[in-house]
Amino acid sequence: MEIARPGRYVLWVNYFFIKGWAIVAVEAGGAKIVEFEVGGKGNWADSGLLELPAGKARIVLRRKPDPPGAGPREYESPILNRFVLTETVEFAPAREVDYPAGDRLGDGPTGAWLSDDPWAGFTRFTGAESLYYTPYAPCLRKTLEPEAINPTSAVITARQGEVVSQLFMLRNNTAEPIMFTPELAGGALPVSARLVAYMLPSNGRWSPMLLLRRRQITAPPGQNTAIWLSFDCRDIGEGTYPVTFKAHGHTVHFAIQVNGTLDAAPIPYVGVYAKPYPRASAWEAFRDAGITMLFHTVLSKAEMKHYGFLHLASVPFDKTSEAGVRRALAETRALGLAPADWSWYLIDEPGPSRYADWLEMAERVRAVDPAMMIWCNLGEGAPRKDSLPTLLRMMDYWDVSCPYRTQFGVSAKDKDYEPYVAKLREVGKIRMLYGTLDIGSNEKLLWAPLEILRVAAEAERNNRNGWAFFSLIYGPPWDDVYTGNQDHAVSLYPGAHGRTLSTRNMEAVRESVQRWRKAKLDTANDN
Structure with missing residues (x-):
């Protein structure tokens, strides 16, 4: 960049925080003027006061290095969106929360389209260009073809056993709010239409989040209204099912073609480090989403079957004595649970200093009943090389192996880790993968x-x-x-x-x- 005149400046950087930090440097006159980190709370960072000479200067960006011994990490830097260099040192940028309104969509008071990817990010403010967000491109515009505007029909393929999602977008082209009542008729096919509601996090933009059931919907002027359509093919036979959706003068005739079934497919162990709210509808929401593993919670066998849980993971019973282990075994049997229905929590993310303690507890559990299962999550960082022999012994007890996704990459640059990663891929009756980002x-x-x-x-x-x-x-x-x-x-x-x-x-x-x-x-x- 060209600095027109020497003086005092401030550089502001706008960013989306994901995880980790970036380093921003300003260089001028052959010297580094300042270097500062970007990341964490908020979505603006500043350089502080700079004394810049006239002439050429440049902004240099780099990712903050991983700490020594850390395993490889993915996408763990902020996405930097915008740079503002100003002589007005009192300037403080306002936190932007919206994109400007887009152009009209179609010739009528409202325009509509069906998203080709309901899982990608979208905003309330787009016109003939739909806005998508991914970790790789924070603002990727996809221009709608003319034939995609105001669709009247669509074909959706599905298999028995799945729920298909579709996103209907309605743009209010006028300067006034428009109220309408959505209509969805699926005949023999269970269907639902829910309004996508937006939330404003403190370090981002308005984000589509909640799905609300509404009899009547208000479309704000110049904005998009998103309606989430669900076609439930879990308990129906093969065939083609007609579905009609209407919204403010727009009618879309869907043909849901159900062919094939998921019945023969295995059911995965899907866990979350949480349990539902203490209300039946929350437990049913877990079941509906396909969550099959519960952490730190004990249920009866009848309750497990009712809510579709396959395994109760990382149960924190007393493992410090043989009496405690036997008591846990008796209590779970009284609930109708077999040893394969649940697994022991010994130490969460044990470091090398706790390996011996972990092994002692595991041996105590096995001595009482060899059929009892043990859960382990080693943590995110690469294990120390000098601890690998003990770690390989520990892995013989990992019935429920739940490593972070980063663990599979620790041998990429070091041959010493290859035996560990090879065993990691095979160990466990239940072999999980734990997400980090x-x-x-x-x-x-x-x-x-x-x-x-x-x-x-x-x-x-x-x-x-x-x-x-x-x-x-x-x-x-x-x-x-x-x-x-x-x-x-x-x-x-x-x-x-x-x-x-x-x-x-x-x-x-x-x-x-x-x-x-x-x-x-x-x-x-x-x-």
Whole structure:
């Protein structure tokens, strides 16, 4: 950049926080003037006061290095969007929360289109260009072809056993609010239409999050209204099912073609580091999304069957004595649980200094009943080389292996780790993959559903029979929408009258299960 005159300046950097930090430097006159880090809370960072000479200067960006000994990490830097260099040192940029309104869509008071990817991010402010967000391109515009505007028909293919999602977008071209009553008729096919509601996290933009049932909808002037359509093909036979959807003069005739079934596909172990709100509708929401593993919670066998849980993971019974282990075994048997229905929590993310303690507890559990299962999550960082012999012994006890996704890359640059990674891929009766950058602490980012789908895709590629997310419910749901706090993650909300409100994220959890099952089924058919 060219500095017109010497003087005092401030550089502001606008960013989306994901995880980790970036380093920004300003160089001028052959010297580094300043270097500062970008990341963490908020979505603006500044350089402080700069003394810049006239002439050429440049902004240099780089990713903050990983700490020594850390394993490889993915996408753990902020996305830098905008740079503002100003001589007005008192200037403080306002936190932008919206994009400007787009152009008209069609010739009528409203225009409509069907999204080709309901899982990608979208905003309230787009015209003939739909806006998508991904971790790789924070603002990717996809121009709608003329024939895609105001659609009248669509064909959707599905298999028995799945729920298909579609996103209907309605743009209000006028300067006044428009009220309308959506109509959805599916005949024999269970269908639903829900309004996508937006939330404003403190370090991002308005994000489509909640799915609300509404008899009447108000479309704000110059904005998009998103309606989430669900076609439930879980309990119907093969065939073509007509569905009609109407919204403010727009009518779309869907043909839902159901062919094939997921019945023969295995069901994955899908866990979340949370348990539902204490209301029946929240437990049913877990079941509906395909969550089959519960952490730190004990249920009876009858309750497990009712809500579709396959395993109770990481149960924190007393393991410090033989009497405690025997007591836990007796209590679980009284609830109708077999040893395969649950697994022991010994030490969460044990470091090398705790390996001996972990082994002692594991041997105590095995001595009481060799059939009892043990859960282990080693943590994110690469284990120390001098601890690998002990770690390989520990892995003989890992019935439920739940490594972070980063663990599979620790041998990429070091041959010493190859035996560990090779055993990691095979160990365990239940072989999980634990997500790091998923919906925990980033659940309100626009592309959170894509991250949920990606964790499941990684599990399938690594031949895991399950995966787990940090959390779906962690922290107060309504009075804190700060996405940057790693201890706060909410993707399911308590509503009035005992209801529980779903989100795009919960729909993505179910979609991830369906994609994993279809991939397993297709692989089996190919073989």
